[in-house]
Amino acid sequence: MTGARVLCVDDEPIIRMVVGEILSELGCTVVEAESGEHALHTLEAEEFDILITDIRMDGMNGWELAERARERSPALPVIYISGYACEGRRMSNTLFLAKPFMPHQLRTAVDACIAQRWTGAHPAAAGSRPAAALDNLI
16 A cells, blocks of 8 residues: 555544544555645645545535546545445445544555555455445445
8 A cells, every 4th residue: 555645634633633644654645634625726736546535524525525526536536434424425436434433444445445546446345344346334
C-alpha cells in the first residue's frame, strides 16, 4: 500500500487525525479536508488514489462530494464513513464504514480500494470476509 495518496474529508478533526495516523503507518500519504468544499479545491490541485469522506457534513455532504469528485476522476474509489445508517445515493465502486470503526476495518477497506484502483480487478477483502467487489459494508 506504500505510496497511496488518500484524501480524508470529515468535519470532525479527531476522525481526520485517527484516519491519518492509521494510514500513515501503512505508508500512505494522507491529506485532510474539513469540508466538502475544501476537498473539491484540493481535488482540483492534486491527484488521489482514494477518497474517504464522512456523509453528514455542513454545506456539501459526502454524497455530493463523491459525485463531484467522480466527475473529475471517474475511477476514484470512495470510502464513506458515518455514524449513521448507510442511506442515500451510493455510487458503484464504494465502501461504507460505520463509525466507530476499528483500524483493521479501515486497512481492509483501503486495501480493497488499492487493489481495485491499481490492478483494475475486483478486490478480495482482507481478513475473514470472503472475496468481494467494492459496494459493500465493512
